[in-house]
Structure formats: structure tokens, C-alpha cells
Amino acid sequence: MSHWIELEAQRYMPVAKRVPIVLVRGEGSRVWDDEGKSYLDLVGGWAVNTLGHCHPVIADALSEQAQSLIHTSNQFYTVPQLELADLLVTNSPFDRVFFSNSGVEANEGAVKLVRKYGQHHRDGAYTVITTDHSFHGRSLAMLTATGKPAYKQDYGPLPAGFVNVPFNDLDAIKRATDKETCAIMLEPVQGEGGVNVADPAYLRGVRQWCDEQNLVLVFDEVQTGVGRLGKLWGFQISGVEPDVMTLAKGLGGGVPIGAILSKEKFSVFTYGDHGSTFGGNPLACAVSLAVMRHVLKEDLPGHVTKVGGYFMDRLESLRAERPYITDVRGHGLLIGVEFDGDIAGEVVAESLKEGLLLNSPAANVVRFMPPLVLREEEVDEAIDIVSRVLDRVKAKTPA
Numbered sequence: 423m424s425h426w427i428e429l430e431a432q433r434y435m436p437v438a439k440r441v442p443i444v445l446v447r448g449e450g451s452r453v454w455d456d457e458g459k460s461y462l463d464l465v466g467g468w469a470v471n472t473l474g475h476c477h478p479v480i481a482d483a484l485s486e487q488a489q490s491l492i493h494t495s496n497q498f499y500t501v502p503q504l505e506l507a508d509l510l511v512t513n514s515p516f517d518r519v520f521f522s523n524s525g526v527e528a529n530e531g532a533v534k535l536v537r538k539y540g541q542h543h544r545d546g547a548y549t550v551i552t553t554d555h556s557f558h559g560r561s562l563a564m565l566t567a568t569g570k571p572a573y574k575q576d577y578g579p580l581p582a583g584f585v586n587v588p589f590n591d592l593d594a595i596k597r598a599t600d601k602e603t604c605a606i607m608l609e610p611v612q613g614e615g616g617v618n619v620a621d622p623a624y625l626r627g628v629r630q631w632c633d634e635q636n637l638v639l640v641f642d643e644v645q646t647g648v649g650r651l652g653k654l655w656g657f658q659i660s661g662v663e664p665d666v667m668t669l670a671k672g673l674g675g676g677v678p679i680g681a682i683l684s685k686e687k688f689s690v691f692t693y694g695d696h697g698s699t700f701g702g703n704p705l706a707c708a709v710s711l712a713v714m715r716h717v718l719k720e721d722l723p724g725h726v727t728k729v730g731g732y733f734m735d736r737l738e739s740l741r742a743e744r745p746y747i748t749d750v751r752g753h754g755l756l757i758g759v760e761f762d763g764d765i766a767g768e769v770v771a772e773s774l775k776e777g778l779l780l781n782s783p784a785a786n787v788v789r790f791m792p793p794l795v796l797r798e799e800e801v802d803e804a805i806d807i808v809s810r811v812l813d814r815v816k817a818k819t820p821a
């Protein structure tokens with residue numbers, strides 16, 4: 423066994439279920455391990471590597487910014503932060519931005535924001551309604567918001583003020599709304615929950631309910647934002663605009679950055695209400711700015727629509743031949759394939775042997791969230807491997 427894998431077992435807190443390879447290099451949608459073996463990477467750093475691995479746009483922005491100013495704190499104005507804020511506002515329906523370092527921090531900040539709104543504009547309301555199978559991060563408050571009970575076990579007492587209701591169920595939201603409710607927080611497509619797409623009619627109903635009840639609608643677009651679904655922002659798929667949106671993952675293309683975007687009416691933070699030492703620092707913002715400019719200039723969302731559509735079509739053909747594939751779902755390059763049994767772990771393990779990196783958010787679901795620069799030839803390569811692997815795995819599994 424590799425020295426590094428042994429070292430991890432001895433030294434690292436054993437929280438991550440790792441695949442037994444040590445990655446040392448990446449380029450485009452491909453990575454290499456420490457023995458020189460190459461893999462097609464359809465995990466994409468958990469939907470982070472927007473431009474693929476080590477894109478020159480990212481490497482150049484990193485090295486240029488590293489030679490001028492890396493960090494200063496938010497006590498001062500810095501140019502990349504303000505240029506990035508301006509780019510996000512001019513390319514979205516939102517008016518103001520706050521930068522954090524991760525998705526969970528962006529969501530924490532968004533919940534503070536909506537609680538303050540509730541405090542001042544809905545008679546002190548503070549509860550946030552979220553959905554079953556949602557994922558909002560691992561801080562105490564966000565794992566409480568998250569709709570996966572297993573993540574919460576052992577960490578009580580959990581913070582008050584979160585209610586989980588079934589996904590795609592407007593009546594459940596209506597029933598859960600009371601005088602304490604200040605906001606509803608949803609993912610347009612649940613990623614960690616198994617690639618579950620929100621029904622546009624449901625989202626329209628939620629939007630209307632929020633307007634009628636003076637609730638803030640928050641979309642957690644940490645996974646769906648920045649072109650992942652084939653539109654710049656995931657909410658554009660349904661056309662339902664939230665009041666507040668959170669981003670992270672693909673926003674930095676690999677450097678840690680998150681963001682809260684808010685419409686003016688809901689942007690209730692004032693001096694001293696929120697802050698971060700690293701959030702919005704020049705290094706992360708310069709890289710994110712370069713990523714965002716590239717995404718826009720190259721129309722990566724358009725590319726994602728095309729290549730994601732091709733990927734879906736090829737997966738649908740696999741499904742037509744293999745009845746044990748019970749569903750193919752998603753948008754753009756966030757795709758889930760569901761099986762009639764718990765074979766996803768084995769499919770991931772067998773694909774690894776053939777040089778393909780996959781992810782499984784549930785025992786019966788495989789998820790594809792590759793770099794947005796994925797090419798059709800790479801889709802073909804993945805489909806060849808997946809079909810071979812499926813035949814092998816299914817041959818071993820009794821019906």
C-alpha cells in the first residue's frame with residue numbers, strides 16, 4: 423500500500439471515504455496518480471474544477487496576484503474583490519455581494535441575513551424551512567438545515583430555527599410556515615441528495631408563497647451555480663428568481679471562495695453585522711474573477727448545455743438497453759444515474775480500475791459532476807467504461 427495512504431490512516435481524522443489513489447497532477451478533465459496512471463475525472467473536485475485542472479487562466483491569475491498582493495484583510499479596499507463583486511452583480515439580478523471562503527460559510531451568512539430580515543420585517547421570525555435530502559454544509563447550523571438525519575446524530579443540542587420538509591412538496595412548505603418562519607432555503611437541483619431536480623411548478627409556487635407571506639427565498643447554488651446546469655445560475659433553468667443566492671465550489675475553479683448575493687431589499691446587514699478574515703481576499707478574488715471572465719467569454723454554460731445534453735442522451739441509450747437503470751436525471755453537467763439496487767459503490771470502484779473517477783451520493787446513485795470543459799470524446803470514453811463496468815457488476819449481482 424502506498425506510503426501516503428498509510429500516513430493518512432495514522433495521521434488524518436478518518437472522516438473522508440477516500441478512493442485508494444494518490445493524485446499528484448491534473449490537466450483539463452484528466453488527473454494522474456503518484457504511479458503515473460491517468461484517470462478521466464468526472465468528479466471534478468466535487469463540482470469545483472469549472473475550467474478543468476490547472477487551466478492556464480487560473481495558474482496565471484494565481485501567480486500574477488501572488489506577486490502583487492495576497493492578503494490584506496477587509497479593513498482596506500482591494501481591487502479584485504470589488505471587480506468580482508461588480509461582475510457578479512452586473513451578470514445577475516442581485517444588488518450586493520459578500521465573500522466567504524466556502525459554501526457552508528456562505529449559507530451561514532445567508533441565514534444570519536434572513537434572520538435579521540425576520541427580526542426587523544416579520545415580527546422577529548427566525549425559522550428557516552429546508553427540505554429532506556438537502557445539503558447545506560457541515561457547521562452546526564448548516565447540518566441542522568441539511569435534510570439528512572445521519573449527519574446530525576451525535577452533535578446535539580442542535581441550533582433551533584430549522585424545519586425540514588419533503589422536497590418538491592409545496593403543501594408541506596405551506597403547512598410548516600408559521601409566525602416564526604422567516605425564509606425558505608432550497609437547492610434548484612439537490613446534488614448531495616442524489617441529483618434531485620426541483621419541479622419548476624413547485625419553485626413557482628414557493629416563489630408566490632414567499633411573496634404572499636413576506637418570506638425570504640434563498641437558493642443554495644453552491645453546487646448548481648456558475649454554469650453547472652447549463653445556465654450561468656441554476657435558477658435560470660426554472661426562471662424563478664430567489665431573493666438571496668449562495669455560491670462557492672465552481673466560483674473559484676479550485677481556490678476556496680464562497681459568496682452571498684442578495685437583492686437590495688433583503689440586504690439588511692449593516693456595519694459590524696458580519697465579517698471574515700480571509701473572505702474576499704485578493705488572491706481568491708483575482709482567480710475567481712479570471713474564472714468568471716473566462717466562463718462568460720467562452721460561453722461555458724452554452725458548452726455545458728451541449729455536452730451535458732450529449733451525455734444525457736448517451737446515458738438514456740444505456741438505460742434503454744439496461745432496465746436495472748431506473749432513472750437518468752439532472753441538468754447540464756450535474757447528472758445522476760439511479761439503479762434498482764445498491765450497486766453504485768461497486769460501479770465507482772470498478773470504474774476506478776478502468777481509469778474513470780466517479781462519485782456516488784447514495785447507495786443506488788452514481789453522480790457525474792465533471793469539469794465544465796468536458797469534451798464529447800471524453801463523454802464517449804466514460805460511456806464505454808461505464809457500460810463495460812455495469813455489465814460486469816450486474817453479471818456478479820443476483821437479480
Ligand SMILES: Cc1ncc(COP(=O)(O)O)c(C=O)c1O
Nearest residue numbers: 524525526557558559644645670
Ligand atoms: C448545495 C451545497 N451547499 C453547501 C455545500 C457546502 O459547501 P462547502 O463544502 O464548501 O462548505 C455543498 C457541498 O457539497 C453543497 O453541495
